[in-house]
Amino acid sequence: MSDSSSRSIAKVCLLAGKIMLENGAETYRVEDTMNRIATAFGLENAESYATPTGIQFSTEGEASYFRRISNRSNDLQKIADVNHISRQITAQALDVKEALLLLKGVQHSSETFPFWLQLVAAALASGSFTIMFGGMWSDLLPSAIAGAAGYAAMIWFEKLLEIRFIAEFIASFIIAVMAVLAIQYEIGVQMDKIIIGAVMPLVPGLHITNAVRDLMAGHLVSGVSKGVEACLTAFAIGAGVAVVFAFI
Amino acid sequence: MVLAQLITSFIAALGFGIIFNAPRNTLVQCGMVGMFGWIVYYILADQGMDIVPATIFGSMLVAVLSQLSAKLYKTPIIIFNVSGIIPLVPGGMAYDAMRKFVENDYYNAVQLSAKVMLLAGGIAIGLMFSEVANQLLKKTWNWLRPE
Numbered sequence: 152m153s154d155s156s157s158r159s160i161a162k163v164c165l166l167a168g169k170i171m172l173e174n175g176a177e178t179y180r181v182e183d184t185m186n187r188i189a190t191a192f193g194l195e196n197a198e199s200y201a202t203p204t205g206i207q208f209s210t211e212g213e214a215s216y217f218r219r220i221s222n223r224s225n226d227l228q229k230i231a232d233v234n235h236i237s238r239q240i241t242a243q244a245l246d247v248k249e250a251l252l253l254l255k256g257v258q259h260s261s262e263t264f265p266f267w268l269q270l271v272a273a274a275l276a277s278g279s280f281t282i283m284f285g286g287m288w289s290d291l292l293p294s295a296i297a298g299a300a301g302y303a304a305m306i307w308f309e310k311l312l313e314i315r316f317i318a319e320f321i322a323s324f325i326i327a328v329m330a331v332l333a334i335q336y337e338i339g340v341q342m343d344k345i346i347i348g349a350v351m352p353l354v355p356g357l358h359i360t361n362a363v364r365d366l367m368a369g370h371l372v373s374g375v376s377k378g379v380e381a382c383l384t385a386f387a388i389g390a391g392v393a394v395v396f397a398f399i
Numbered sequence: 400m401v402l403a404q405l406i407t408s409f410i411a412a413l414g415f416g417i418i419f420n421a422p423r424n425t426l427v428q429c430g431m432v433g434m435f436g437w438i439v440y441y442i443l444a445d446q447g448m449d450i451v452p453a454t455i456f457g458s459m460l461v462a463v464l465s466q467l468s469a470k471l472y473k474t475p476i477i478i479f480n481v482s483g484i485i486p487l488v489p490g491g492m493a494y495d496a497m498r499k500f501v502e503n504d505y506y507n508a509v510q511l512s513a514k515v516m517l518l519a520g521g522i523a524i525g526l527m528f529s530e531v532a533n534q535l536l537k538k539t540w541n542w543l544r545p546e
Contacts (some may be wrong), residue, residue, distance in 0.1 A: 174474070175411075175419075175477075175481075176477060177477060180475065180477070193483035203439070225418075225419045225420070225481075226419070226420045227419050227420055227421040227422065227477065227481065228420045228422050229420075229479045230423065230473045230475055230477065230478070231422050231425075231475060231478060234474065234475045235473075236471070237449075245459065263420050264420060265415050268417060269417060269418055271414075272413075272416075272417035272418055272427060273414065273418060275410050275411075275414045276410065276411045276414030276415055276418070278407075278410075279407035279410045279411035279414070280407075280411055280486075280490075280491075281408050281410065282403060282404075282407040283404060283408055283411065283437065283486060284491045340446075343494075343495075343498075346494065347490060347491040347494050349497075350490065350494065351411075351485075351490050352414075352415075352418060354488060354490040354493075356484065356488040356490070357419070357481050358483050359488065359519050359522075360480070360481070360484055360519075360522060360523060360526065363519065363522075363523035364523060364526065364527070365518065367523065367527055385493055385497075388497075389493070389494070389497030389498075389500075389501075392494070392497065392498070392503040393498070393500075396501050396502075397501065
């Protein structure tokens with residue numbers, strides 16, 4: 152196998168791994184996918200090591216490659232796309248160049264739901280959670296409004312400040328303020344239920360489960376670091392709400 | 400009352416599917432998976448079962464349904480898992496714990512935090528259990544099948 156072709160195979164593997172990690176896939180699945188692609192292209196003894204902040208990939212007797220993962224978000228569409236491409240590669244339906252081109256397309260695609268629809272989804276989810284956790288029907292509306300406002304604030308401040316922790320803190324602060332106002336003006340009844348429902352779109356449910364699954368699959372470094380990320384998020388949300396409680 | 404729970408948990412799981420940008424043709428399935436998981440939890444907890452085992456059973460069902468859907472639609476299992484377990488995530492209790500900490504009520508706060516950890520562990524155990532069962536079935540099937 153020539154040097155240049157093994158280098159481009161490594162490129163394909165790294166790009167696939169990078170896209171998956173940046174969009175919230177489990178670490179063991181990332182490594183599995185990279186190894187599968189490498190084997191399908193006939194690269195022997197490929198080893199990959201993925202953590203939430205970086206991937207390493209090496210083949211025997213050659214330089215090892217490294218990619219930094221700097222921002223992480225949740226985009227299940229991209230994970231599904233990469234999975235589809237890796238299936239095609241395993242079925243020998245794609246060559247290295249085509250695969251690289253397709254993966255680059257996935258990386259730069261922004262096939263997300265429109266922002267207003269995300270807001271509506273956050274509002275509906277928040278309202279539903281309030282009912283599920285035993286709230287009254289009159290709490291549905293304030294919770295939905297607060298949930299949508301919190302989600303919008305989180306997205307906006309994350310773009311503005313690029314620090315997720317602060318964005319979550321401000322978002323949950325806004326939610327708590329709105330819940331207090333709703334009680335004050337007698338739109339809602341139970342403040343606790345309103346706040347619980349409204350913070351749910353911010354809660355790191357995906358991180359918590361991914362962390363535990365990674366730990367159980369033996370990926371101790373990824374599991375612990377994802378767990379810490381989840382704890383930080385939970386702390387930010389709790390602190391944002393707590394600040395409001397401290398003043399009332 | 401159960402009907403209201405069915406509808407709201409469906410909407411909540413589907414909403415999370417949209418927030419996590421799940422593929423469009425899987426959104427309704429995400430909602431269904433979340434709904435079934437939550438309703439198992441809700442009924443079991445309503446019948447007086449402790450909430451930790453109830454969560455384990457709920458997440459087991461979520462995992463089984465996710466596995467089936469993943470096979471059926473040829474997508475990664477994480478798509479259905481993530482929105483499916485969202486209703487079971489102990490967000491409300493974590494919030495309560497945090498609030499008790501702020502109110503200097505450490506006795507209840509620590510108690511609630513421990514419960515949150517148990518529930519998160521329960522979700523993970525439920526998810527893992529079905530994966531293990533799936534592997535076992537597959538291996539036994541391969542072993543029993545006459546060549």
